[in-house]
Amino acid sequence: MNIYLTGLAWVLGVGLAAGLLAYLVRRIGETQGVVDNNEAAGQVFTLVGGLQAVLLAFVLISLFDGVSAAEDGSYAEADSLVATVWAAQELPDSTGVAARARAYAEEVIEREWPHMRDGTQTDDTGWAALERLRAEVAATPATDDWTVDRKNEANAQLSTVYQQRQERLNTATSGGVNSVVWFALLVGAAMAVALPILFGGPKPATHILIVSILAGTMALLLFATQQLQNPYGGGAQVGPAAFESALDRLR
Numbered sequence: 001m002n003i004y005l006t007g008l009a010w011v012l013g014v015g016l017a018a019g020l021l022a023y024l025v026r027r028i029g030e031t032q033g034v035v036d037n038n039e040a041a042g043q044v045f046t047l048v049g050g051l052q053a054v055l056l057a058f059v060l061i062s063l064f065d066g067v068s069a070a071e072d073g074s075y076a077e078a079d080s081l082v083a084t085v086w087a088a089q090e091l092p093d094s095t096g097v098a099a100r101a102r103a104y105a106e107e108v109i110e111r112e113w114p115h116m117r118d119g120t121q122t123d124d125t126g127w128a129a130l131e132r133l134r135a136e137v138a139a140t141p142a143t144d145d146w147t148v149d150r151k152n153e154a155n156a157q158l159s160t161v162y163q164q165r166q167e168r169l170n171t172a173t174s175g176g177v178n179s180v181v182w183f184a185l186l187v188g189a190a191m192a193v194a195l196p197i198l199f200g201g202p203k204p205a206t207h208i209l210i211v212s213i214l215a216g217t218m219a220l221l222l223f224a225t226q227q228l229q230n231p232y233g234g235g236a237q238v239g240p241a242a243f244e245s246a247l248d249r250l251r
Contacts, residue, residue: 003227003234003235006223007220007223007224007227010219010220010223011216011219011220011223012216013219014215014216014218014219015212015213015215015216015219016212017215018193018197018211018212018214018215018216019208019209019211019212019215021197021211022196022197022207022208022211022212023204023208025197025198026204026207026208042199044195045192045195045196048188048191048192048195049192049195051188052185052188052189052191052192052218055181055184055185055188056185056221056222056225059177059181059185059225060221060224060225060228063176063177063225063228063229064228066171066228066231067228067231067236067238069171069231070168070171070231070232070236070238071231071238071242073164073167073168073171074164074168074238074240074241074242074243075242076160076164077160077161077164077165077168077242077243078105078242078243078245078246079242079246080157080158080160080161080164081101081104081105081157081161081243081246081250082101082246082249082250083153083157084097084101084133084137084154084157084158084161085097085098085101085250087150087151087153087154087157088137088140088150088151088154090146090147090150091140091141091142091147091150091151091154092140092141092143092147093140093141094140096136097133097136097137097140097154098250100129100132100133100136101133101250102247102250102251103129103132103133104126104129104130104133105243105246105247105250106247107125107126107129108126108240108243109240109243109244109247111125111126112126112169113232113239113240115172116168116169116172116230116232116233117230117232117233117237118233119172119173119230119233120173121173122169122172126165130161130162130165133158134158137151137154137155137158138155171231171232172230172231172232176228176229176230177225177229185222185225186222189218189219189222192214192218193211193214193215193218196210196211196214197211
């Protein structure tokens with residue numbers, strides 16, 4: 001199902017369920033003295049809702065930053081891969097460097113990215129391809145100051161590829177929001193929705209609508225949190241565009 005339709009279904013479903021619960025509480029529950037409890041319930045809701053809002057904002061901002069960092073990191077890795085080849089082109093007998101770099105980019109696009117999208121562990125094939133590229137650069141002779149400088153530059157760019165690759169794989173398998181934070185988010189959302197149900201007032205329809213909107217909002221934010229956990233999957237979907245562009249430049 002389309003991600004937007006899935007999100008809308010969650011929002012509407014949770015909102016309707018909360019509205020039905022509020023209706024049943026007003027219909028079946030004790031109503032005497034409910035209005036008098038609004039002030040006390042409102043003070044508790046302010047505290048609980050405020051803490052929930054702060055926690056959700058912190059988590060979502062952190063996840064958004066993680067998606068941006070993942071995308072920037074993929075371009076940094078791909079650009080350094082191209083820069084490695086360009087620096088090595090100034091060296092004699094360096095034709096194998098470009099071929100090794102293309103093989104590495106193809107490995108990332110075709111084999112590693114699907115695993116990252118699913119959040120599963122990748123094998124060592126990508127590391128082996130990168131090691132072959134490093135060995136190819138190391139085996140290229142440097143005969144004067146200019147070629148030594150170019151070889152050092154290729155090695156420096158290759159070091160950046162190693163670092164960015166490790167960060168990319170760590171991000172893909174880190175699991176996003178841990179179970180403790182998820183527990184706090186879910187329980188906090190349930191309490192934040194449950195408290196307004198205790199409120200009373202002369203207009204039941206307005207009260208039910210308020211509870212439904214609040215529950216739908218909580219469901220929307222939690223759905224966004226779930227979708228942003230893995231920058232390479234879900235709603236974020238950072239793709240291998242950087243490596244596809246690098247592969248085009250290396251051909």
